[in-house]
Amino acid sequence: MEKSLEASRFRLGACYYPEQWPEEMWEEDLKRMKKMNFSIIRIAEFAWSVFEPREGEYRFELFDKVLDLAHQYGIEVILGTPTATPPAWLTAKYPEVLNVSQQRVSYQHGQRRHYNYNSPVYRELSAKITRKMAEHYKNHPAVVGWQIDNELNCEINVFYSEADHKAFREWLQKKYGNLERLNEAWGAVFWNQTYSDWEQVHLTRPTVSDSPNPHQALDEKRFISYSAISFAQLQADILRIAAPRHWVTTNGIFGHLDSHSLTESCLDFISYDSYPNFSTIYPDKGEEPLLDRKWSLNLSVARDISPNFCVMEQQSGPGGWVNKMEMPSPKPGQMRLWTYQSIAHGADMILFFRWRTAVFGTEIYWHGINDYHNEPNRRVMEAAGIGRELAEVGDRIVGTRYQADIAIIRDYDNEWDGELDKWHGQMQGKSVSAWFKALQYHHIPADVIYLRDQADCSHLNKYKVLVYPHPAILFDATAQVLKDYVRRGGTVIFGCRSGYKNKDGHCLRMRMPGYAAELCGITVEDFTLIGPNEQAPTVIMTAQAGTRELKGEAFNDILRVESAAAEVLAVYQDTYYAGKPALVRNKYGEGTAYYFGAAFELTAAASLIEELGIVSPIEGHMELPKPVELSIRKHPGTGESFIFLLNYSGHEQTVRFNTEFIDLLKNCKLHGDVKMEPYGVYVIQ
Ligand code: GLA
Numbered sequence: 061m062e063k064s065l066e067a068s069r070f071r072l073g074a075c076y077y078p079e080q081w082p083e084e085m086w087e088e089d090l091k092r093m094k095k096m097n098f099s100i101i102r103i104a105e106f107a108w109s110v111f112e113p114r115e116g117e118y119r120f121e122l123f124d125k126v127l128d129l130a131h132q133y134g135i136e137v138i139l140g141t142p143t144a145t146p147p148a149w150l151t152a153k154y155p156e157v158l159n160v161s162q163q164r165v166s167y168q169h170g171q172r173r174h175y176n177y178n179s180p181v182y183r184e185l186s187a188k189i190t191r192k193m194a195e196h197y198k199n200h201p202a203v204v205g206w207q208i209d210n211e212l213n214c215e216i217n218v219f220y221s222e223a224d225h226k227a228f229r230e231w232l233q234k235k236y237g238n239l240e241r242l243n244e245a246w247g248a249v250f251w252n253q254t255y256s257d258w259e260q261v262h263l264t265r266p267t268v269s270d271s272p273n274p275h276q277a278l279d280e281k282r283f284i285s286y287s288a289i290s291f292a293q294l295q296a297d298i299l300r301i302a303a304p305r306h307w308v309t310t311n312g313i314f315g316h317l318d319s320h321s322l323t324e325s326c327l328d329f330i331s332y333d334s335y336p337n338f339s340t341i342y343p344d345k346g347e348e349p350l351l352d353r354k355w356s357l358n359l360s361v362a363r364d365i366s367p368n369f370c371v372m373e374q375q376s377g378p379g380g381w382v383n384k385m386e387m388p389s390p391k392p393g394q395m396r397l398w399t400y401q402s403i404a405h406g407a408d409m410i411l412f413f414r415w416r417t418a419v420f421g422t423e424i425y426w427h428g429i430n431d432y433h434n435e436p437n438r439r440v441m442e443a444a445g446i447g448r449e450l451a452e453v454g455d456r457i458v459g460t461r462y463q464a465d466i467a468i469i470r471d472y473d474n475e476w477d478g479e480l481d482k483w484h485g486q487m488q489g490k491s492v493s494a495w496f497k498a499l500q501y502h503h504i505p506a507d508v509i510y511l512r513d514q515a516d517c518s519h520l521n522k523y524k525v526l527v528y529p530h531p532a533i534l535f536d537a538t539a540q541v542l543k544d545y546v547r548r549g550g551t552v553i554f555g556c557r558s559g560y561k562n563k564d565g566h567c568l569r570m571r572m573p574g575y576a577a578e579l580c581g582i583t584v585e586d587f588t589l590i591g592p593n594e595q596a597p598t599v600i601m602t603a604q605a606g607t608r609e610l611k612g613e614a615f616n617d618i619l620r621v622e623s624a625a626a627e628v629l630a631v632y633q634d635t636y637y638a639g640k641p642a643l644v645r646n647k648y649g650e651g652t653a654y655y656f657g658a659a660f661e662l663t664a665a666a667s668l669i670e671e672l673g674i675v676s677p678i679e680g681h682m683e684l685p686k687p688v689e690l691s692i693r694k695h696p697g698t699g700e701s702f703i704f705l706l707n708y709s710g711h712e713q714t715v716r717f718n719t720e721f722i723d724l725l726k727n728c729k730l731h732g733d734v735k736m737e738p739y740g741v742y743v744i745q
Contacts, residue, residue, distance in 0.1 A: 268728070
């Protein structure tokens with residue numbers, strides 16, 4: 061069943077922490093929110109000690125007052141279950157709830173997310189507080205939904221407490237049945253790791269050179285994901301029974317967590333926390349970085365989970381913790397730009413993080429809309445402007461869906477296996493980012509889709525092109541699905557190192573690319589990593605539009621053509637394999653498969669886009685400069701469409717409109733050459 065946010069109106073709001081402010085401020089805050097056209101707040105996700113100051117002693121007065129006030133001002137409320145920050149009484153009395161590092165150091169009180177998912181007592185106490193809150197607030201007229209915990213697997217996504225080792229063993233017993241099968245899956249005969257008793261089996265522990273068994277490390281990540289989901293499930297089951305009128309979500313998409321399965325089993329829809337200004341501290345690598353525009357890739361992942369979703373935290377100020385993360389302030393207009401970036405990608409509800417900057421604690425530099433002094437400022441004005449615009453147009457956009465003909469495929473097994481694997485792990489991010497960038501700069505909207513074990517063809521068929529950069533782990537069943545897709549007329553593009561591992565991460569005793577070889581019409585004759593002190597070779601591509609020079613980045617598969625329907629489109633140069641095929645196109649059924657023997661960089665992705673003849677859907681109607689992103693949302697029933705143009709540059713950009721359009725936000729005509737303001741946004745119908 062599709063898990064999407066179903067809203068009849070657009071909701072804008074803020075994350076609010078009444079427990080951090082004097083009571084006299086609450087009413088004024090809510091009154092001002094209302095004035096700014098905010099209609100929703102999220103509260104309470106870190107307030108466990110307010111609700112339960114001592115074990116078993118529950119107090120609801122503070123939040124009762126806030127909820128009543130919110131209702132009085134017509135503001136809806138999302139309640140967070142407070143389990144991301146266990147109280148001091150809890151961790152002191154039950155230290156076994158603490159998360160532990162691989163080196164067996166317990167994480168102590170003072171920050172957040174310092175608990176583990178498998179401690180029986182933590183599960184019991186989390187269930188209790190969730191039930192108490194749900195029973196108390198199930199009929200409160202302001203409450204509309206729940207956020208489970210806060211950002212599962214954020215900040216830390218590995219767990220090595222005693223409870224985790226034990227639960228891992230039980231999980232493995234269920235998965236493998238007996239030690240023989242476990243030993244086989246982990247290749248335990250290699251370096252004498254064979255287990256003869258379950259008590260010898262653990263999550264990875266410190267090893268010489270810090271290099272654990274790779275198959276055990278892969279299972280560990282699957283187990284962490286399973287643990288996080290089972291912890292969320294515990295709370296979701298309680299909320300469904302105790303507060304059946306409310307929806308349930310959680311915020312964030314983090315490592316070692318299959319957020320698709322999480323949403324399928326526990327949630328009504330996913331929520332994402334969007335902080336595009338992280339691009340100022342972690343810019344994406346490679347040529348022409350996308351910077352804050354790269355958040356569109358993350359939003360596309362959220363959209364793959366829930367076509368319409370909530371942005372539970374939308375950056376509204378400069379970010380920073382006392383001791384880390386140095387970020388500049390969003391420039392005038394950037395907060396508005398990022399809000400529409402979320403909407404362009406499918407968000408139908410957005411809450412700014414946070415209403416007011418904290419005056420104490422780790423996040424005193426993580427600024428919200430209001431400053432410490434609480435007087436009007438530039439960000440308050442910008443947020444109020446967004447509120448006004450969305451009050452006008454938001455409801456018309458709600459429920460429309462992002463449109464794309466091309467998708468980049470990812471999957472959890474390869475992401476998790478690749479994390480430890482120096483030979484293929486480094487390529488995944490590089491190639492996905494190159495493709496996304498090339499598509500962005502060509503103004504071609506794209507989806508990101510996760511292939512899962514139970515993948516079937518139906519959701520792939522709507523795409524003309526699928527790019528699956530480096531699926532080292534590639535099941536026979538997945539290859540079959542892709543073959544069916546291509547046979548019916550689709551196009552699939554692989555990069556190097558595809559199809560050589562099985563589900564346990566063992567290398568297949570087959571010619572590469574394993575189960576994809578027939579589809580691609582090639583095998584890999586020889587291969588090499590481009591060593592840290594070596595230059596990537598040039599690749600010469602003979603394309604329809606002339607000859608192009610690409611780079612054979614990161615790794616080179618030297619290809620051998622195996623099918624009469626396969627054609628060499630590019631060859632390596634200036635190496636010992638000069639003249640050998642680097643890019644092959646194979647006709648398969650009604651469709652085509654491409655295999656590129658290297659990682660993709662921007663030019664390689666751009667050349668393939670041109671070779672395939674993929675053009676922007678607005679071609680002929682408008683001409684967009686490079687810094688402007690294009691997204692289109694369409695109503696599934698009426699077919700009504702909204703075109704979003706987002707200028708990520710701090711400079712004016714000229715857009716040429718060959719047809720006359722109307723910008724719904726400023727209600728002005730767009731025709732001929734139009735100057736788009738720095739960080740400007742158009743929403744066009
Ligand atoms: C995350 C958290 C918030 C806050 C912000 C800013 O997204 O969910 O509680 O910490 O980051 O750091």
